Amino acid sequence: MTSTALPPFDPIDPAGIDDLLSVEERAVRDTVRRFCEDRVLPHVATWFDDAEIPDARGLTKELGSHGLLGMHLTGYGCAGMSATAYGLACLELEAADSGVRSLVSVQGSLAMYPIWRFGSEEQKQEWLPRMAAGEAVGCFGLTEPDAGSDPGSMRTRARRDGDDWVLDGRKLWITNGSLADVAVVWAQTDEWIRGFVVPTRTPGFSAHDIEHKLSLRASTTSELVLDGVRLPATAVLPEVVGLKGPLSCLNEARFGITWGAMGAARASYAAAVSYARERTQFGRPIGGFQLTQQKLADMAVEYTLGVMLALHLARRKEAGTLRPEQVSLGKLNNVRKALEICRTARTVLGANGISLEYPVIRHAANLESVLTYEGTVEMHTLVLGQAITGESAFR
Numbered sequence: 001m002t003s004t005a006l007p008p009f010d011p012i013d014p015a016g017i018d019d020l021l022s023v024e025e026r027a028v029r030d031t032v033r034r035f036c037e038d039r040v041l042p043h044v045a046t047w048f049d050d051a052e053i054p055d056a057r058g059l060t061k062e063l064g065s066h067g068l069l070g071m072h073l074t075g076y077g078c079a080g081m082s083a084t085a086y087g088l089a090c091l092e093l094e095a096a097d098s099g100v101r102s103l104v105s106v107q108g109s110l111a112m113y114p115i116w117r118f119g120s121e122e123q124k125q126e127w128l129p130r131m132a133a134g135e136a137v138g139c140f141g142l143t144e145p146d147a148g149s150d151p152g153s154m155r156t157r158a159r160r161d162g163d164d165w166v167l168d169g170r171k172l173w174i175t176n177g178s179l180a181d182v183a184v185v186w187a188q189t190d191e192w193i194r195g196f197v198v199p200t201r202t203p204g205f206s207a208h209d210i211e212h213k214l215s216l217r218a219s220t221t222s223e224l225v226l227d228g229v230r231l232p233a234t235a236v237l238p239e240v241v242g243l244k245g246p247l248s249c250l251n252e253a254r255f256g257i258t259w260g261a262m263g264a265a266r267a268s269y270a271a272a273v274s275y276a277r278e279r280t281q282f283g284r285p286i287g288g289f290q291l292t293q294q295k296l297a298d299m300a301v302e303y304t305l306g307v308m309l310a311l312h313l314a315r316r317k318e319a320g321t322l323r324p325e326q327v328s329l330g331k332l333n334n335v336r337k338a339l340e341i342c343r344t345a346r347t348v349l350g351a352n353g354i355s356l357e358y359p360v361i362r363h364a365a366n367l368e369s370v371l372t373y374e375g376t377v378e379m380h381t382l383v384l385g386q387a388i389t390g391e392s393a394f395r
Contacts, residue, residue, distance in 0.1 A: 012270050015304045020311060021084070028081065029088040035066055036096035044097045045356040047218035051211075053099070056179055056220060057137065060103065064134025068093075068104055070112040072252075076128035078112075083317035087259035087310055094263035098366035099219030101260040106175045107131060109252035111138025114184050114195055117248070118239040123197050127182055141171035141185035141198075141224050142246050149379050151186070151193075152243055156226065158187035158194060165189075165236060167196060167204075167229040173373070177222025178207040184237075185226065186246045195237035195245050204229040215369040251324050254374045255317065258330035259310045261370060262303060264363040265338035269299045271358050272345035279350075286348070295348055299341045306334045325387040332380035339367045 007016070018026065039062060047053050063069055067079040072086040081089075094101035112131050115123050130136035147154040156169025167187055177183075183198045183205070198205060207222045237245065273296060276287030286292045313330045316322040342364035346353035354361045371377060386392050 011273050011300070012266065014300045015308070017304070017307055017311065021088070025082070025085050025088060028085040029092060031066065032068065032089045032092040033095075035062075036092055036100075040096040040100055044100070044218055045359075045362065047099075048097070048362050049217075049356055051213065051217040053218055053220075056103070057134075059100075060107070060137055060179075061134035063104055064132060067132075068108075069134055070108040070116070070128065070132050072108065073112060073116050073128075073132075076116070076124055077132035078116075078128065079132075082314075083255070084311065084314040086256065087314045090256040090260040091263040091266070091307075091310075094260035095267040096263075097218050097362070098260065098264060098370055099216050101256070101263070102175050102216065102219050105253050105256045105260070106140055107138055109256055110140035110249050111176075111180075111182065111184050113252050114140075114237060114240075114245060114249050115197060118195065118237040118245055119197065120234065120238050122234065123237070127197065131182075136181040137176055137179045139174050139176040139180035139183045139222075139224075140249065141174055141183050142250075143173050144170060145172050149376055151246060154186065154188060154193070156185065156187040158189045158196060160190075161230070163233050165196065165231045165233065167198070167226045167231065169226050171224040171226075173210070174207070174222045174224050175216075176220055177224055178209050179220050180207070183224060184249075185224070192242050193245065194241060196231060196235050197237065198226075198229060198231060198235065202229050202231065215365045217365075247324075250374050251327050254327045254331040255313065255322075257370060257374055258313060258327065258334050261331075261334045261338035261367065262306045262310060264367055264370075265299075265303050265306065265334075265341040268342040268345040268360045268363050269296075269303055271360055272296060272299065272348040275349050275352070275358075292348060295344050299344055302337045302341055306337050309333060325383055328375065328380040328383040331375060332377060332384070335367060335371050336377065339364065339371060342367060 053059060068089055071079040071081045074080040090101055093104055112128060115127055131138055142151055144154050158165050158167045180200050183200055185196045185198050186193055204227045206225045210221045276292050277285055279286045309330055313322060313326055342360055345360045349358055349360055352358055356362060382393050
């Protein structure tokens with residue numbers, strides 16, 4: 001009987017999850033990781049500190065040249081990659097920064113997806129190839145000052161005027177808002193909620209950046225104002241009516257967040273592992289103390305479970321069996337666990353944990369936003385509660 005040498009233990013992949021990925025999936029992951037190492041990580045602390053990506057449109061074009069924009073969609077210049085490949089890309093992007101992953105997620109899942117899924121052929125031809133290439137930036141106008149978790153109460157209104165539509169209202173906390181060439185805006189109509197493809201140069205449309213953020217600082221966040229925005233009849237998304245439209249888009253984005261949050265967790269955990277090996281106190285590396293090892297072990301377990309959950313949901317998505325409640329489970333669990341990992345990693349780094357010389361506090365601050373957007377903890381808890389009990393507790 002011959003013995004086979006075991007592969008080495010990888011502290012950053014303690015369960016060997018890489019073995020569950022295909023060669024193509026690992027290649028996508030590695031390509032995105034290299035892009036982030038070359039193009040994002042050397043600058044992202046400065047972007048966060050300055051609350052600005054100096055050439056966000058240039059970065060968007062680079063992301064498009066790598067096939068990352070709308071990469072899970074097919075046709076119209078989109079890469080047509082698997083759900084797992086898209087998830088791995090989100091993980092790597094958010095390991096660099098949540099703001100960069102948000103740019104990609106909003107472009108592909110919230111702006112391109114509704115045009116791809118519900119748009120006319122003319123709308124698809126006009127926008128999707130340019131958006132996939134990063135030559136046009138999109139945003140998603142759903143949240144309002146008084147309508148966040150309850151989008152059905154939105155006040156933005158679209159009324160018919162002859163053959164045209166006229167939109168009035170405000171949208172708030174809109175990623176990519178002032179960068180966008182096109183906004184997918186959801187509004188109340190006499191036919192219930194409808195989606196509209198709004199070129200941002202249309203008279204009456206304006207976008208104003210939200211200042212003084214302490215989270216997602218390397219991301220553009222805006223208020224959209226629609227003041228008598230007149231659109232032709234061809235601007236409406238023809239294939240959907242009601243909340244099914246925006247909620248299906250949010251479900252696409254939440255899937256990416258399930259993966260992305262684990263990227264922030266991995267970066268923070270890896271920083272803690274490295275620091276524990278190098279930082280010496282009482283004559284030895286702090287990684288040699290039991291309490292530090294407990295923290296590292298707990299982070300390793302929670303990170304591993306989160307990635308396994310994300311991978312399982314991706315395989316279900318590829319098989320066409322993924323339910324919205326399961327996406328809520330993934331978003332709820334993984335963002336909460338990622339935030340806990342970041343906070344624990346901060347304690348390993350001590351005072352250095354609050355410095356932008358390390359990624360931990362930046363990820364922790366970003367995840368406070370990720371915890372809220374695309375559905376709060378409370379909303380996903382109630383989605384699961386309703387699925388478990390058959391009783392709605394929303395109203």
